[in-house]
Amino acid sequence: MLISLDHIYYVLGALIAVVALLSFLDKNNPKRLLTGTFWGLYSIVFLFGTMISPVYMGVLVIAMAVIAGFGGVGTGRHEEATLEQRTAKARKLGNWLLMPALLIPAVTVFGTLGLKDFKLGGLQLLEKANLTLVSLGIACVLALVFAMLLTRDKGLQPVRESRRLFDAIGWAAVLPQMLATLGALFAAAGVGEVVAGLVSSAIPVDNRFMVVLAYGVGMALFTMVMGNAFAAFPVMAAGIGLPLIVQMHGGNAAIVASIGMLSGYCGTLMTPMAANFNIVPAALLDLPDKNGVIKAQVPTALILLTVNIFLMYFLVF
Incomplete structure (x- = not known):
């Protein structure tokens, strides 16, 4: 490898x-x-x-x-180009500015689908167990190099811009990783079994739609509590997705996982616990209402959650 x-x-x-x-x-x-x-x-x-x-x-x-x-993560001063300078450079580069961002999904898809069995010198080029993540990482590096060539920025300028973003987001930048770890800990501690017991006593588990409804709504609600769908997924999959939908009713595990995560993301749109998604943007935009982003997203989140539940019901079995 x-x-x-x-x-x-x-x-x-x-x-x-x-x-x-x-x-x-x-x-x-x-x-x-x-x-x-x-x-x-x-x-x-x-x-x-x-x-x-x-x-x-x-x-x-x-x-x-x-x-x-204790408020130890502060913000420094960053040298930024003036609005006139940024506008002039944007006009000069035009639509080429979009290329680094478009390069990331393109390279990720190519690596995931096109290089999964590719070998170099008898060795697997990309790690198969984490093929998509490795492809995404390579795509980000290539996009960075392309952006530097495009803008002709040199030296530490990309790192300085990264630091500016880290300062803007602050400690919330580490939330996704920490919450995903917390979800794994909950799953290892047997919280999923507790959830399965509660659901079995509250709803008729022989009813396919009720089980799907409990899974979809549970993913959204647990995500709202945890702040991240990655934290909710191990618990809800172990408690409802695998034992009830897949094993009891013969559902497709891939569909359970993918639409279940989408249901969790609906919860992400509705919670201040997802600070890096909902609270930080409000602060960066200087919105008078710190929950303004959440309030604007709630109708969309509820509609998407409803659609996800019915999609899962009709596709998973």
């Missing part, structure tokens, strides 16, 4: 490590030491995650939570 998910993690960890260093050196950030420490600890997760024992990794995560909880 030539390129694995670990290699993608190393690249991401190196990027975050440089962001941490730039934060340490930013004298305009009154919280530069704690901010740099926060991002430095986060980079360790990716750079040395396979070498550090779970106990020490847990201590590291707690340290990050303490720094963020």
